[in-house]
Amino acid sequence: MLKTLAVANYRSINKLVVPLARLNLITGPNGSGKSNLYKALRLLAETAQGGVVNALAREGGLDSTFWAGPEQISRRMRNGEVPIEYTVRQSTKRLRLGFASEDFSYAIALGLPEPSNSTFSLDPEIKRECIWSGPFYRPASSLVDRSGPLIRARQSRSWDVLAQHTPTFDSLFDQVGNLRSSPEVLLLRENIRGWRFYDHFRSDAEAPARQPQLGTRTPVLHHDGRDLAAALQTIREIGDPEALQRAVSDAFPGARLNIAPLQGGRFAIEFYQDGLLRPLSAAELSDGTLRYLLLVAALLTPRPPTLMVLNEPETSLHPDLLPALARLIIRASQQCQVWVVSHASRLIAALQQHPECNGIVLEKNFGQTEIVGQGMLDEPAWYWPD
Known part of the structure; x- marks a missing residue:
């Protein structure tokens, strides 16, 4: 089960660390960033499918997906004492995605390539990838580390080189992973490939x-x-x-x-x-009836995934069907982790009655997506690899 999802520098998400439970309900007004958070999770899934670069290309390229605001919004900017304006960046511009799970955790950083004569000079590059044990990254807990083209795996107190010339468009999941040299990569890759997304049922x-x-x-x-x-x-x-x-x-x-x-x-x-x-x-x-039967078939699967994501499942459904749908979702959360993005008040109310429902309400402040009520001490511990 995923315990934490972290996203940085992606569309309206400047920096966001989201605590997760077995049943997660993502809500918020239009334009608050629900779709961007959902897309970030889909991008993470693409890393294990070999399609993260192509997925970014379909979104208009890496440069168009970067957070468009300043790196830091100061207190004076928030108070209206000075206008929102560009500031000198303190870190390299990177799109960062990561998660912490009950066993292994993972993070990836993507950036623009160095200027070259290549026809593919706008393709994003994978700059860094890490797999570690524990809820947040520490150098001592790192198990597999990719920096540029070099991939290393920890062996006791030393590191073994798994690959030295990894293409910048390939994730480490595409290049390494076997039971002998890097079982963590193999396990995590199959785990991510098992995630299921349901958001475009045709009717x-x-x-x-x-x-x-x-x-x-x-x-x-x-x-x-x-x-x-x-x-x-x-x-x-x-x-x-x-x-x-x-x-x-x-x-x-x-x-x-x-x-x-x-x-x-x-x-x-x-x-x-x-x-x-x-x-x-x-x-x-x-x-509505057809879509409800599609959701029934997805949620009552005899082979539950590690994570099931439902994006606006209420589409085309009459409000009277939503309590029944909520009961199906709650039942499914007993077998796998469930993530629901919804606008429907009746579905939201029915899910929130479940004591284990993790309600995450998003809002947008100064152009960036934030979690309502999340203070510094409420945010899960998270550190990006350097």
Whole structure:
């Protein structure tokens, strides 16, 4: 489980250290930085997938994602005694991402390359990566250290060189990691690759979830929901079928769900409701009903991830469905760590009733994202590698 998430110099986030629990609820007004915090977590996930540089390119390049304000906002600036203005930087300009977990922790720093004649002169470079044990970085707790192209792993009181010519666009997760020389890299890479993000379920008329699909055992729902029928049937066979039926009847009293096999190995959804003489197919379901079933399939997975992230799951849902969704999310948090970004007041209120819900309310002050009520003594201990 992640205990701390740290982000620096990314869009509206100048410096932010976020305490995490099993169930995390991220809220705040529009423009407060919820999406930026979510995107920062996705960037961290890309480090283990080999796609962090490409992900930054899709955002417009590293230079456009840097925090646009001054490095430090002084007390006089905050009091309005002097205008917000550029100050002399005290540190090298870096986009920094990191997290602390229950076993190993990780941080990455990205920067712009030195001027060159390369056609890829705007590609960001990975300047530093570290893996350590414990809640925050200390040189003595460092296990794997990457500085520029050099990657080293600690061996007792000395360091072993794992790679000397690592490409600046490749993370250490792409270059090293085996059970003998660097088990920490292998374990952490597989842990991060197991994170699941659900934020773009399609529910339009052409959505894959509305079409009968070839069915194979599907313990993990695809991020776009294309294998919904197979995922629901997998829950019925090797998951918790009673929980599936409760989730359906909780939101739609008297309704039940069936998965019908078709010719050619395809699966189709049959949704029975009181008062109807025949079941509804996925193509006939409303956007909200289909999206709710997609969330049910994601949250009742027979193979829980280490971290599941739901970005605005209330989209297209009627407010009356949100308490049932909250109960599903709370149930899922007993099996894995859950991160929810939401605007919906009914969903927020239902989740906040759970005693272990870690509510994080964001606000923007002087252009930078902050956590409401977080003072210096409330912030988890965190130190970036030099």
